[in-house]
Amino acid sequence: MTRLMRKMLLSVAPFMIPVSASAEATAMDALQRYRLGDPAMFAFLAGNLNGLTWANAELQSGGHPKLFCVPADVDFSVQRAVEATTKHLKDAAADEARPIGSVMLQSLKEVFPCN
Structure with missing residues (x-):
């Protein structure tokens, strides 16, 4: 093997090692870190x-129901x-291990339902 080929192979070798994808933080971990x-x-x-x-705005602009509805007077x-x-997790402790994004959406749907 030529010296140049060896250098090229060694330069790309680290990118060929499989690395597991980083998963989204669990609800409990995310809240603790926050x-x-x-x-x-x-x-x-x-x-x-x-x-x-933004997803809510896109749904609404397309004539679809929003995911959650925050009243205008709420900060x-x-x-x-x-x-x-946090309120959701008090009632559904099993959700502590679910991804924070999913739990946050579920929580917002419960607290700010669209009636």
């Missing part, structure tokens, strides 16, 4: 909430979503 002031978790939850809000924030998720 409460500890983890800025990365705050950003993750804010992004998740932003995505759910909708990451803290409010965390409170809703």
